[in-house]
Each structure stands twice: as C-alpha cells, then as structure tokens.
Amino acid sequence: MKLNLLIAALLALVLAACAPNAVLAPGDRVASTATAVETDYQLGVGDRIKVNVYNEPALSGEFAVNDAGNVSFPLIGDVRAAGTTPSEVARVVQTKLADGYLRDPKVSVEVAVYRPYYILGEVKAPGQYPYASGLTVVNAVATAQGFTPRAQKGVVFIRKFGEDTEKPYELTPDLKVFPGDTIRFGERYF
Incomplete structure (x- = not known):
C-alpha cells in the first residue's frame, strides 16, 4: 500500500514537471505584464x-x-x-x-x-528581427519560426533595453515586446 502511494506521488511529480505550462520553481517571482507597458517611447541607439x-x-x-x-x-x-x-x-x-x-x-x-529586438534560446531561428508596433512575444516566436521541441513554453525571460538583467514573465498572448528587448526561451528538462 505504501509503495503504491509512493509510486503515485512520484508519477504525479514527474507529470507536473513535464507539463508545458509548468512555470517557475517555488519562490521564483514572475514579473507582471503591467510593468511592460510604456507610456512614451524613449529613443535609443539603433533608432x-x-x-x-x-x-x-x-x-x-x-x-x-x-x-x-x-x-x-x-x-x-x-x-x-x-x-x-x-x-x-x-x-x-x-x-x-x-x-x-x-x-x-x-x-x-x-x-x-525602431531599433531591432532579439530572440534567443529554444526557438527554431534565433536572431535579430525588426520591431513592428504592437509586437507581442507570441508574434516574435512566430517570426522566429516557432519553438523547438525542447522549449519551455510557459515562461519567457526578457531583458528590457537598457537593463542589465533579464526577468521571467509568464507567457501570455498579450505580453508586449518593445524595441531593443532581448527575449529568451529556456529548455525544459522532461
């Protein structure tokens, strides 16, 4: 009985880790999409x-x-x-x-x-792409020919133009990309 319970718990843990929308480890913070809204465009190198x-x-x-x-x-x-x-x-x-x-x-x-944006990691065609007004992360992935089979699709890491560190964001259809942003998709392990 205890062995069956242990096997069931391990199986549930493995399935949860393999889920495509498994987001972050406990304690990790996800930046909200509200912080990605800019009110007035700031010019930068490359514009x-x-x-x-x-x-x-x-x-x-x-x-x-x-x-x-x-x-x-x-x-x-x-x-x-x-x-x-x-x-x-x-x-x-x-x-x-x-x-x-x-x-x-x-x-x-x-x-x-506008200055270009960059998409890296687990997409089929990583690189530099021209920015278009209203661009979302989902559109950027489509421009980069979609995800690789090993892509972690629930979380995207974005380094905003002018910042030194990237932040994790939950991938939603309305998550915006801004000129000069660097987008990175990690690899899932199961």
Missing part, C-alpha cells in the same frame, strides 16, 4: 527618426541615433537623442534652429525605424 522642418526640405530627412546616443543635424550639429522622446528632440532642434538660423522654425520628429 532612426524622421525630422520635418516646415518649409526647409534641406534640413528635413531621416537621421540615425549613433553609438554615442546623438543625432547629427545640418547647421546645428549633434543633438542628444538617447533617453529622450521624439517630442523632446523636436523642441531642442527647434530651439537651436531659432538661435540665429531660422525665424520661428516649426519642427516635428517621429520614429521612422
């Missing part, structure tokens, strides 16, 4: 912005945020872009152009191309 200076086509165009986090503009030189929003960059460019170059300039800035 390309489109600048429009009204009635000044020679000063308008697409510009890349360089490795130093700056954007080089005609006439005014480098403007700090990394860590700022497109509207903040527009204000700085407008102020600098108004300081001796143009009378009452009107400047708008928008993101033309």
